[in-house]
Amino acid sequence: MDDLKLIELIQNTLSICESKFVKNQIKVEVDVSHELKARGKRIELSQVLLNVFNNAFDALVEKKDNRSLYIKAQNQNELVTLSIANNGPKIELEIAKQIMNPFFTTKEAGKGMGLGLSISSTLMQNQKGRIYCKPSANNTEFVLELLHA
Ligand SMILES: Nc1ncnc2c1ncn2[C@@H]1O[C@H](COP(=O)(O)OP(=O)(O)OP(=O)(O)O)[C@@H](O)[C@H]1O
Numbered sequence: 817m818d819d820l821k822l823i824e825l826i827q828n829t830l831s832i833c834e835s836k837f838v839k840n841q842i843k844v845e846v847d848v849s850h851e852l853k854a855r856g857k858r859i860e861l862s863q864v865l866l867n868v869f870n871n872a873f874d875a876l877v878e879k880k881d882n883r884s885l886y887i888k889a890q891n892q893n894e895l896v897t898l899s900i901a902n903n904g905p906k907i908e909l910e911i912a913k914q915i916m917n918p919f920f921t922t923k924e925a926g927k928g929m930g931l932g933l934s935i936s937s938t939l940m941q942n943q944k945g946r947i948y949c950k951p952s953a954n955n956t957e958f959v960l961e962l963l964h965a
């Protein structure tokens with residue numbers, strides 16, 4: 817595992833998918849201090865972020881206007897938590913219970929395989945971290961916990 821600057825990881829990953837956010841009038845707000853560092857494998861974490869960003873995108877395009885993606889991070893004791901939230905349609909409780917399961921998808925055939933979050937869970941475990949959905953949040957929020965560098 818490497819010591820990674822979170823802001824670099826986020827910006828590098830956003831650069832891969834940013835154009836579709838711009839084209840679909842989705843505002844991307846990044847509030848991450850340049851000092852924050854985490855332990856992890858760059859490519860694996862980028863895959864996790866990409867999946868969570870893409871899921872947020874799919875949710876947000878279901879909404880008519882005022883589409884936003886919020887990315888924040890903070891130190892919490894020995895952990896760094898990265899929060900990725902969107903103001904799209906909320907996840908129903910019955911659905912939320914299943915979203916981490918392999919091949920669970922609510923997307924139409926051919927669109928989603930239902931693998932993104934289950935692969936992301938495994939990848940996060942490889943970094944000694946975890947990913948979870950915060951059901952209490954106002955927005956749909958996914959939290960990534962990592963060890964800080
Ligand atoms: N930000 C989100 N807002 C609303 N629903 C979400 C969000 N993220 C995930 N989900 C729900 O969780 C399900 C599982 O997500 P997951 O990424 O594992 O699979 P997928 O996106 O359907 O397919 P794949 O990632 O393989 O293309 C989604 O089908 C969707 O119902």
Ligand SMILES: [Mg+2]
Binds near residue numbers: 931
């Ligand atoms: Mg997905």
